[in-house]
Structure formats: structure tokens, C-alpha cells
Amino acid sequence: MIMKNEIVESNCPxxxxxxxxxxxxxxxxxxxxxxxxxxxxxxxxxxxxxAGNPSYEDIFSEDGA
Ligand SMILES: [Zn+2]
Structure with a gap:
């Protein structure tokens, strides 16, 4: 069973x-x-x-659409 909402890990800026x-x-x-x-x-x-925060881009690109 796959969780639909995976917990995204990030780093405090x-x-x-x-x-x-x-x-x-x-x-x-x-x-x-x-x-x-x-x-x-x-x-x-x-x-x-x-400039360029890969973690955030991943979050938005996966959640978008
Ligand atoms: Zn902090």
C-alpha cells in the first residue's frame, strides 16, 4: 500500500x-x-x-498538474 501523500523532507534555509x-x-x-x-x-x-532550491522545485513539480 502506497501512501498518497509522501512526507517531504527539507532543510531549514x-x-x-x-x-x-x-x-x-x-x-x-x-x-x-x-x-x-x-x-x-x-x-x-x-x-x-x-537561486535554485531543488527541494522546493521538487515539491511543486510533483504536486502540480
Ligand atoms: Zn532553522
Whole structure:
């Protein structure tokens, strides 16, 4: 029996810790609110671009269509 919704694993963009794409991580793709805020502050201070994030592209391409 194959689960229809596989749990996607990802990495926190801030600290790179492994997380799972589940409700256990409401701040996903971040591991915690702290990392989420850290990243947001980073965005505000310097316009950094996320170039190529393979994990996300996989998620969307598999779920799309
Ligand atoms: Zn983190």
C-alpha cells in the first residue's frame, strides 16, 4: 500500500537543519519561528536571492498538474 501523500523532507534555509513537510513544522520551510524571523530580517537588510532550491522545485513539480 502506497501512501498518497509522501512526507517531504527539507532543510531549514536558515540553519540547514532537516525538517519534515508536516504540521509538526508549522514554520516550514523553517525549523522554528526563530529561524523564520532570522531569515526575514536577512531579507530586509540585504536583498538576497534564493537561486535554485531543488527541494522546493521538487515539491511543486510533483504536486502540480
Ligand atoms: Zn532553522
Amino acid at each position: 536558515n540553519c540547514n537543519i532537516g525538517i519534515k513537510w508536516t504540521n509538526d513544522y508549522p514554520e516550514r520551510p523553517f525549523c522554528s519561528v526563530r529561524c523564520k524571523n532570522n531569515d526575514f530580517i536577512g531579507w530586509a537588510n540585504e536583498e538576497k536571492t534564493i
